[in-house]
Amino acid sequence: MINSIRLVNFRSFKDKTFSLNNNLVIFIGNNAVGKTSVLEAIYYLCTTKSHRTNNYLNLISYDQDNAYVIINFNENIYKIVLNKKNKLYFINNKEINRIKFIGQIKTIIFSPYDLNLVNGSLSDKRKFLDLNISLLNNDYLKKMLIYKKILRKRNEILKSKVIDNILLKVVTDSLIPYTKYINEIRNKFIIKLNNYLKEICEYLKIEEIKIISDIKNIDYDNFLNKDIYYKTTTWGPHRDGFNIFINDKELKTYGSQGQIKLAVIVIKLALYEIIREKNKPILLLDDIFAELDKEKQIKLVNYLNNYQTIITTTSLNEIPEDLLQKALIIKLRKDDIND
Numbered sequence: 001m002i003n004s005i006r007l008v009n010f011r012s013f014k015d016k017t018f019s020l021n022n023n024l025v026i027f028i029g030n031n032a033v034g035k036t037s038v039l040e041a042i043y044y045l046c047t048t049k050s051h052r053t054n055n056y057l058n059l060i061s062y063d064q065d066n067a068y069v070i071i072n073f074n075e076n077i078y079k080i081v082l083n084k085k086n087k088l089y090f091i092n093n094k095e096i097n098r099i100k101f102i103g104q105i106k107t108i109i110f111s112p113y114d115l116n117l118v119n120g121s122l123s124d125k126r127k128f129l130d131l132n133i134s135l136l137n138n139d140y141l142k143k144m145l146i147y148k149k150i151l152r153k154r155n156e157i158l159k160s161k162v163i164d165n166i167l168l169k170v171v172t173d174s175l176i177p178y179t180k181y182i183n184e185i186r187n188k189f190i191i192k193l194n195n196y197l198k199e200i201c202e203y204l205k206i207e208e209i210k211i212i213s214d215i216k217n218i219d220y221d222n223f224l225n226k227d228i229y230y231k232t233t234t235w236g237p238h239r240d241g242f243n244i245f246i247n248d249k250e251l252k253t254y255g256s257q258g259q260i261k262l263a264v265i266v267i268k269l270a271l272y273e274i275i276r277e278k279n280k281p282i283l284l285l286d287d288i289f290a291e292l293d294k295e296k297q298i299k300l301v302n303y304l305n306n307y308q309t310i311i312t313t314t315s316l317n318e319i320p321e322d323l324l325q326k327a328l329i330i331k332l333r334k335d336d337i338n339d
Contacts, residue, residue, distance in 0.1 A: 009067035011037040022328035029332035035312035039284045046107040103135040106279040111286035122241030147178040182237040196270035215240045283309045289318040
């Protein structure tokens with residue numbers, strides 16, 4: 001459980017500490033009072049990634065040189081320090097590297113930004129796979145980093161005016177085992193997601209949602225001429241992705257906005273189930289209840305029972321009464337982000 005979080009120069013927070021020592025925490029307030037920034041800070045510390053920006057410098061308050069986030073989790077202190085030059089990671093005041101820091105606290109977030117999971121590019125979908133698999137499998141993260149390093153080398157060779165065919169073959173042969181490993185792990189992950197998606201859709205009594213992978217097992221030699229022509233590697237995990245279907249129709253093309261939002265929630269619940277096979281994940285829900293009718297809200301609450309969940313909302317009227325009775329409610333005002 002996250003017992004507390006402190007934000008210093010993070011987004012609009014100058015120096016603010018929140019006690020979160022409860023299974024259910026609800027942040028309520030008007031727009032632009034920092035509710036989403038609190039969730040972003042938790043998610044950033046847990047994953048070293050923001051769900052809102054690719055540039056971590058955007059997280060540092062204007063006119064400040066650094067920022068940090070400190071979380072007390074199960075009596076251990078986790079800290080990220082951000083400055084204009086780099087990022088530093090600490091557990092109980094001992095500095096460790098990023099790879100070891102990632103995934104120490106398991107978390108899942110749902111926010112409006114997650115609609116890119118359906119409407120976004122294949123790149124958005126690959127990021128979803130790679131981030132969440134990495135949080136569960138540190139070896140996958142290491143091998144993905146090696147894959148990217150070898151891929152850059154191969155592309156440099158392909159861009160040369162005169163291609164060294166022997167070197168190209170050596171680099172390609174070293175890339176292939178990592179390609180096969182990444183593809184295998186991604187496919188297993190998608191299969192497991194689909195198994196949980198089926199159960200959750202039946203539980204919520206909604207249309208079937210399914211993820212269809214376009215991960216390919218290919219004959220790499222057949223792509224050599226194409227790679228040379230385009231001067232880049234045209235195959236591999238950096239090109240693959242998946243599509244989401246509802247009742248066997250592609251959701252991006254045929255789904256309503258409501259169906260898309262609900263599908264993303266269900267996918268996050270499936271991810272939640274995968275993680276909790278081994279860990280107790282923290283669930284971050286950014287204004288989620290507005291998307292669900294009362295029946296689905298209650299069923300969602302049952303899914304989340306006994307695991308710490310942190311919710312943002314602009315109105316408590318959207319949240320079931322029995323849920324409010326269990327919650328620690330924190331009201332945010334404009335003054336909170338300036339203090």
